[in-house]
Amino acid sequence: MTRENSFHGPLADPAGEAGHEDHPPRMGFFTDTSVCIGCKACEVACKEWNAVPEDGIELLGMSYDNTGSLGASSWRHVAFIEQQRPLGHQDAGLTDLPVGPSSTETTTEVVAEALEATERGGANLGTAPVDLGFPSFDLPGAGSGVENRTQFRWLMSSDVCKHCTHAGCLDVCPTGALFRTEFGTVVVQQDICNGCGYCVSGCPYGVIDRRPDDGRAWKCTMCYDRLRADMEPACAKACPTDSIQFGPLDELRERADRRLADLHAIGVSEAQLYGRDPEDGVGGDGAFFLLLDDPEVYGFPPDPVVPARDIKSMWQHAGTAAAMMVAASAAVFLGGRRRR
Amino acid sequence: MSGDGTTDEGRTAPGDGAGGGPAGNPSHNGGKHRRRKYGRNRGDDGSREESMVPRAEFQSYYGRPVLKPPVWEWKIPAYLFTGGLSAASTMLSVGADLTGRPGLARTGRVGGAAALAASMYLLVADLGRPFRFHHMMRVAKPSSPMSVGTWILIAYSPGSMLAATAELLPASLRGTLPGRLLRFAARPAGMSAAVFAPGVASYTAVLLAQTAVPAWNDAHRELPFVFTGSAAASAAGLGMVCAPLEEAGPARRLAAIGAAVEIVASRMIDRRPGFVTTAYTTGHPHHLRKASEYLTLGGALTALTLARRSRVAAAVGGLALMAGSVFQRFGVFEAGVHSTKDPAYVVKPQRERLDARKREEAERAAEASQE
Ligand code: SF4
Ligand code: SF4
Numbered sequence: 001m002t003r004e005n006s007f008h009g010p011l012a013d014p015a016g017e018a019g020h021e022d023h024p025p026r027m028g029f030f031t032d033t034s035v036c037i038g039c040k041a042c043e044v045a046c047k048e049w050n051a052v053p054e055d056g057i058e059l060l061g062m063s064y065d066n067t068g069s070l071g072a073s074s075w076r077h078v079a080f081i082e083q084q085r086p087l088g089h090q091d092a093g094l095t096d097l098p099v100g101p102s103s104t105e106t107t108t109e110v111v112a113e114a115l116e117a118t119e120r121g122g123a124n125l126g127t128a129p130v131d132l133g134f135p136s137f138d139l140p141g142a143g144s145g146v147e148n149r150t151q152f153r154w155l156m157s158s159d160v161c162k163h164c165t166h167a168g169c170l171d172v173c174p175t176g177a178l179f180r181t182e183f184g185t186v187v188v189q190q191d192i193c194n195g196c197g198y199c200v201s202g203c204p205y206g207v208i209d210r211r212p213d214d215g216r217a218w219k220c221t222m223c224y225d226r227l228r229a230d231m232e233p234a235c236a237k238a239c240p241t242d243s244i245q246f247g248p249l250d251e252l253r254e255r256a257d258r259r260l261a262d263l264h265a266i267g268v269s270e271a272q273l274y275g276r277d278p279e280d281g282v283g284g285d286g287a288f289f290l291l292l293d294d295p296e297v298y299g300f301p302p303d304p305v306v307p308a309r310d311i312k313s314m315w316q317h318a319g320t321a322a323a324m325m326v327a328a329s330a331a332v333f334l335g336g337r338r339r340r
Numbered sequence: 341m342s343g344d345g346t347t348d349e350g351r352t353a354p355g356d357g358a359g360g361g362p363a364g365n366p367s368h369n370g371g372k373h374r375r376r377k378y379g380r381n382r383g384d385d386g387s388r389e390e391s392m393v394p395r396a397e398f399q400s401y402y403g404r405p406v407l408k409p410p411v412w413e414w415k416i417p418a419y420l421f422t423g424g425l426s427a428a429s430t431m432l433s434v435g436a437d438l439t440g441r442p443g444l445a446r447t448g449r450v451g452g453a454a455a456l457a458a459s460m461y462l463l464v465a466d467l468g469r470p471f472r473f474h475h476m477m478r479v480a481k482p483s484s485p486m487s488v489g490t491w492i493l494i495a496y497s498p499g500s501m502l503a504a505t506a507e508l509l510p511a512s513l514r515g516t517l518p519g520r521l522l523r524f525a526a527r528p529a530g531m532s533a534a535v536f537a538p539g540v541a542s543y544t545a546v547l548l549a550q551t552a553v554p555a556w557n558d559a560h561r562e563l564p565f566v567f568t569g570s571a572a573a574s575a576a577g578l579g580m581v582c583a584p585l586e587e588a589g590p591a592r593r594l595a596a597i598g599a600a601v602e603i604v605a606s607r608m609i610d611r612r613p614g615f616v617t618t619a620y621t622t623g624h625p626h627h628l629r630k631a632s633e634y635l636t637l638g639g640a641l642t643a644l645t646l647a648r649r650s651r652v653a654a655a656v657g658g659l660a661l662m663a664g665s666v667f668q669r670f671g672v673f674e675a676g677v678h679s680t681k682d683p684a685y686v687v688k689p690q691r692e693r694l695d696a697r698k699r700e701e702a703e704r705a706a707e708a709s710q711e
Contacts, residue, residue: 007483061400069404079401104572108402115404121681123405168552174486175472176479194475197411198486201551203678206407215468296687299401303690303697307550307557308483314546314560321545321564322538324601325572327426332593333435 007308010278011165018180026184027219027227028249029236029287030256031158033298034138034263034271036243038156042076044239049223050075053211056129061107063154069299070159071126072209075220079298081155127209155296158235158244161186161220163276163286166306169199169208169219177217184249184286185222204282204304212332215269224230249286256290268292274300281305380482398691400683407552407680412466417673419462420544421666423493424571425578427540428454428598430500430658434534434573435590436583437527444591446507448575449530453504456497485547492539499533502526541571548676554686555679556672557621558612565605566672570665573636577661580647580654588654592643595661599640602668604631615688619679620671628671636664 006017015023046052055073060066063080070077082104113120163185164170170178170186177192180200188199188208195215199208208219223233231237236246245252256273263271274295275285281304295302342681400406410416433448464473477494481487506526513519545567549560560587572594606629610621619625642657679685 054524064402071408081401104402112403120409121405122403123406123408123681171483172486172550174479174481174484174490175475176481177475192475192478193469194472196476197466197468198484198551200408201410201412201553203408204552206405206680208409209408210468217468248659261471269694294399294691296399296406296683296691297401299404299406301686301690301692303404304552309550310557310560311483311546311550314485314549314564316544317561318542318564321568322542324565325431325538325541328572328594328597328601329431329435332590332597333439 006166007171007311008166008281008306009283011283012254013184014180014283015182015184016163020180020182023182023184025248025250026286027164027222027247028184028252028285029160029233030224030245030247030252030290031160031287032243032245032259033155033157034243034259034268034290034292035140035241036077036078036085036156036158038080038154039077039240040067041238041240042158042235042244043067043074043078045234046076046220049226049234050221052218055126058129059109061104063104068125069123070161070205070207070209070219071124072211072218073128074126075160075218077126077159079155079157079159081293081297083153083155083293091176100214105304123206124209128212137259155169155292155298157289157291158239160235160287161222162205162288163220163222164280164306165278165283165286166308167282168202168204168306168308169217170234171306171308172198172202174198181224181227183222183224183227185224185227186286187221187224188217188219190218202307206301206305250286256288259290263290281309355390398684398687400687403543403683404685405681407554409457409677409680410551410553411468412673414670415462415466417669418666419459419466420669420673421570421574422455422458422462423544424541424567424665424669425574426452426459427496427537427576428571428594430496430503430530430533430537432579432594433503434530434697436587439590439666441587442585444579444583444587445530447509447579449500449503449526451575451578451582452533453500456500458650459493460497472708476496485543485550489540489543489547492536492543496533496536496540497539499529499531499536502529502531502575531600538568540579541568551676553676553680554616554689556676558614558616559609559620562605562609563672564613565601566609566668568637569598569600569602569605570668573602573639573661574598574665576643576657577639577665580643580658580661582658585648585651585654588647591658592647594655595643595657596640599636599643599661599664602636602665606633606668615677616685619675619685623678625671625675625678628667628674632664632667632671634658634664636666639664 011017013026014028020193052073052075058066062068063082065080067074067077067080112135118124152192167186170180175194176191177189177191177194181185182185193216194208195217197210197217199217200210208217210217223231226233232246236244245255253276256276260271260273270292272291273288274291275288278284283306291298369384429448429452433445433452436444436448464470467473476487476490479487480491502522503526506522506529509519509522514523542564546557546561549563551557576591576595580588580595583591610617620629639657639661642653642660646653647657
């Protein structure tokens with residue numbers, strides 16, 4: 001692992017590294033998904049405050065998730081996962097009710113096919129409207145009956161841009177539109193972005209995207225305007241259960257460690273922190289999470305790495321290839337002037 | 341039973357049998373909930389996958405892509421071709437100019453500048469906001485291969501354009517003072533462009549590699565050689581098509597070398613261990629790259645044999661080399677796009693890496709506690 005450069009590895013002060021002197025502490029989000037109730041107040045508050053345009057009102061067949069994924073016009077995205085097992089020690093109170101197994105498998109099946117046919121394989125959810133061909137003739141979940149009563153848990157998690165310590169999007173942006181703020185967050189300057197689209201492929205989390213009608217790249221700003229006015233971001237403000245917590249990253253990390261220890265102590269052994277570790281592939285996230293299952297279940301990459309980690313090796317190989325090309329183009333002319 | 345994904349871009353490889361009907365409900369195994377793949381056609385070879393990837397199944401969020409597929413369209417792979425063609429043509433033209441091969445020099449200069457003009461168009465047109473293309477020149481950013489590439493192109497272009505203008509000067513202007521000055525400047529101009537040409541041909545490999553796109557990032561060691569080889573082969577092809585036979589000797593030799601480098605490097609991509617390689621070795625990208633290999637090989641063999649004597653053979657071989665380069669670029673591009681649309685390419689390798697690291701940590705902890 002390279003530790004000597006600023007492209008990879010732990011980094012105590014990203015804002016300082018980016019040239020901010022005398023800057024406020026690094027701010028971040030800690031999203032504790034164990035207390036998320038899936039109300040989507042964060043999604044709504046974000047859309048309202050940041051005037052993010054509508055991006056399709058569709059039924060996606062993914063449990064209560066009709067946003068689909070983060071995108072140019074979805075800066076918060078609440079994921080819903082239905083699982084056939086009890087949630088920790090909670091009694092979901094379902095044992096005596098006529099509750100069948102989750103029907104999302106069935107509905108998702110239908111939707112997956114429709115999405116597969118779209119140009120970007122479903123990744124355009126949250127970017128632009130996607131026509132799924134709903135409504136269909138079958139009732140969603142018509143397949144389940146009383147005899148199939150199951151234990152059941154619902155995982156909900158509000159996803160957001162991670163404001164990475166080493167941000168792939170920021171590294172590759174050729175115009176300087178993406179920049180590191182004094183709060184250590186990562187923001188696009190919309191008057192600069194020329195829509196080259198490089199950041200879209202640079203982000204290891206699949207967060208940032210280009211708005212098709214507008215041509216520029218958009219993502220969560222951690223409410224840069226509100227931060228500068230000493231206010232907390234709209235989503236954290238709106239969250240009724242404090243699942244989204246906002247504050248100085250150091251404090252949040254401590255708080256998250258305590259919460260994790262508490263959960264482990266009461267027997268929720270599957271609880272894990274995601275993006276908390278400054279030693280991880282992106283140097284730790286400015287927005288990190290407490291999850292109750294593996295990251296990929298929520299649609300997170302399990303072990304993301306900033307693409308610039310290997311930048312030295314990439315240019316070295318390119319340099320060697322270029323040198324070979326020079327040698328070859330010279331060698332083919334050996335033998336001097338052309339014979340007449 | 342595989343899903344219906346075979347309709348999608350003619351992916352014909354069999355699925356790995358995990359896309360079954362609704363009956364395949366994920367079971368409650370050891371508290372782990374394994375999501376099925378919702379009829380997605382993996383497009384990979386099931387048996388091989390078994391041996392490489394211990395976890396045949398992987399978890400995902402409703403089978404949705406984890407990454408955003410590149411927003412770049414056909415214009416970017418087309419540019420990969422035209423950029424490479426331009427760079428290698430310029431290099432060839434300088435050699436031809438210095439060794440007294442005016443026909444080959446003319447081809448290289450004019451072809452190089454025309455390909456450069458096409459590149460400029462393709463790059464600007466692919467922007468979401470084309471009229472803001474000049475924002476690329478606000479900063480010089482070593483961490484961004486696109487920024488590095490912009491400046492390489494800016495340094496490269498004037499020489500290439502000037503040399504081509506001198507070639508295209510109408511006869512009536514040649515005798516005038518500006519005309520003579522221009523023709524005098526053509527050689528140094530071409531040489532100045534040739535200094536940056538290797539950069540133009542190779543930076544695009546880093547451009548693709550420094551992304552989160554699994555197939556591109558994973559092949560970052562091989563891609564530069566594929567791209568420079570492909571560039572050399574295509575420019576050599578152009579030389580074979582346009583230059584007189586007796587001058588095109590260097591082009592024919594460059595065709596052989598370029599083709600060899602391209603084919604070997606691209607075979608090395610296909611042999612990389614790990615699941616991500618399947619993005620190259622299956623489906624549409626595989627077909628494109630196979631076609632590229634045949635065309636490039638055919639073109640190179642023609643260059644070494646028939647093209648030395650026959651004008652027709654030289655033209656056919658040259659066209660095959662250029663077509664081979666086009667297919668190579670589109671094949672590599674498509675492989676990358678495919679690897680972002682399917683969460684398997686993100687989740688599987690990362691999960692393996694993570695599990696391996698956890699195992700290692702656990703072992704180390706166990707050892708430490710024993711001592
Ligand atoms: S790389 Fe992705 S997750 Fe990280 S700051 Fe950029 S957009 Fe956000
Ligand atoms: S699309 Fe905009 S923000 Fe993204 S890399 Fe290009 S210029 Fe930067």
